[in-house]
Amino acid sequence: MKINEKLTKPITEVNYLRAENVDRYRVIIRYFYEQYEKIQYWLYKEDVFEAMIQTGLFPNYTLDQCQSDLSSLTEWKNLIAIQDTSKVTSIEEFKNRKYRYQLSEYTIEIERMTLKLENLQVEGASLEPTLLERIQYQIMCIETLQDASMLEIHTWWKDLNANFIRLNQNYQDYIRTLNSAKAEEMMKTESFLLFKEKIISYLRNFVKGLQEHAMILEDYIQNIPFETIVILIEKAVNYEMSIPRMDDKIQKQDIYDNFMARWDSIYSWFVGKNGISEVNRMSDITNEIIRKITRYAQQIGELQNQGANRAEEYKHISDLFGKCQDLNQAHKMSALFFGVDKPLHMQAIHNRNTDSIDSGVYEEEITYYALEPRTRVATVKTKRQPAQDYNLEKEQQRLEILEHKQAQNEKLKNYIQDGVVDFEKIDILDGESRKILLSWLSEGLNDVSKTAKTDDGRDFYIDDSNLKTIEVKCEDGIFVMPSYRICFKR
Incomplete structure (x- = not known):
């Protein structure tokens, strides 16, 4: 056994698994990991805050708490923070330091470890077209497996899932390394030119293999009857249930749902939904990386030849x-x-008849340009005009505002039952009324006594007893909030 510094030093990246606010840290890291699985590596704190609110687990969560949690995770090396200066337009914005966050490599592996049920394999990132060949061969064997034994079908199912997981995982890991901050810095160095062609050739070979096998797989998977898939999965599930286990008994329906979800993932990966498949995304991302590598190499070459x-x-x-x-x-x-x-410049050339750069000045039509004298003596006389009367327009606008406000008050009366606005009992809520009710709720919660007044002078207080998370149906979606009640004083 070899003892080195890496073995004896503490791993601070696991602190988020046992810290005081472990519930918030675990949810934040899991959200980063799910976005990483979707090849969305960089996130802002506003994205994390919105995801935390949407979970419904942290109703009182604030943006300052989110910034504090991200700072703690960055200090423990779970997240890599880089200041985003791409949209900075002033010194104040630069001083505020808007950051983008990315999962560190240690945290990715730790989060994979916590997902034991998904059986993710951690291995070297690579793009192997042979995996596509194996998947194509296994998919095309479906017609011959209908009369096979449960053992053969179970073995086929396991091999298909293993190859699909390896293909997906290896691709994500390899693309992540090419999109990492370290790779970005390396692409700007002159040593990158030595193996630039190897990377491009490697990616192009993978895209070529992807295009060759993916089209065949897409056409073949679409023509497979769904009943055939159901029969094969049921046989694989029956064999899985026949395996004797010493641990807790597993449910057959859970295994069946798991297997059907995996087949749905394979179907979505190659065929896609709404005309967009993961194969198309993969091809676009790979081509974009090739263009980026070529662009960096061109810039390096231009810098080398600049002072040659x-x-x-x-x-x-x-x-x-x-x-x-x-x-x-x-x-x-x-x-x-x-x-x-x-040099002399031609000015006041307007309304050209052609956009051709070969057209000469003498071929264009004459343009007349009115010149005004610059002397203080010769001034242009201004024509006096009477002031326009906008009283009619103002009165019409005032009446429209009053009519709209009266209609809105009628809508609000429908939500007030016996002097109480109970969000839990609202059938459906329109957007404008929701905005007004939430403003009342905000004013009441900000007050120490939880009381406030409406615009027309009605007193109310906020009832926050027996709070629970509810879902309010709105015209534009579902609004998740605590079960507050706005009670009007008589």
Whole structure:
């Protein structure tokens, strides 16, 4: 057994599994991991805060608490924070330091360890087209497996799932390494040019294999009868149930649902839903990486060649200037090399009949441009006009506002039953009324005595006894909130 520094040093990345606010930390890391599975590596704190609120587990969660949790996870090296300066337009915005966050490699492996039921394999990232060949062979064997034994069908099912998981996992890991911050820095170095062609060739071979097998698989999977899949999965489930186990008894329905969900993932991966499959996304992402690698390599090449023969060029230009016969010829030579010192520009050319760059000035139509004198004596006389009367428009606008406000008050009366607005008993809530009710609720909760007044002077207080999480049906979706009650004083 070899003892080294890595073995004896503490692993701070596991602190989030046993910290005081472990419930919040676990949910945040799981959200980052699910987005990482979708190849969405960088997230802002606003994205994390919205996801935490949508869970319904933290109704009083604030943006400041989210920032504190992200800072703790960054300090424990679970997250990698990089300041986003791409949209900074002022010094104040730069000082506020808006960060993007990414999972660290240690945390990814730790989170995979916590997902034992998903049986994710942690292995070296690579893109092997042979996995696509195996999956194609196993999918095309479905017709011959209907009369096979349960053992053969179970073995086929296990091999198909193992190859599919390896393909998906290896691709995600490999793409993540190419999109990591370390890879971004490496692509900007000159040493990257040595194996740039190998990476591009490797990715293109994978895309080629993907296009060859994916189209065949898509067409073949679409034509497989669903009844055939159900029969095969039922036989695989029956064999799984026949295996003697010493641990807790598993439910047959759970295994069946798991197997059907896996087949649905395979179907969505190759065929897709709504015309978009994971194969198409994978091809687009790979092509984008190839373009990015080529762009970086081109920039490095331009920087290398920028000062290659500049000294010889300057020497040759100085020789040409030395051969000029007079100063006028030297001026012409300077205009040729460095451009005209004071060029003339054509202005006031409007409404061109053609966008051709070969069209000359004399071929264009004449444009007239009105000039005004710049002297203080000659001024343009202004025409006096009487002030316009907008009283009618103002009265019409006032009546429209009053009519709209009266209609909104009628809507609000429907939500007030016996002087109480009970969000739990509301059948359906429109968007404008929801905005007003939530503003009342916010004003009441911000007060120490939890009382406030409406715009028309009605007093109310907030009843927060027996709080629980409820779902309010709205015209534009489902609104999850605590079961507050707005009670009006008589």
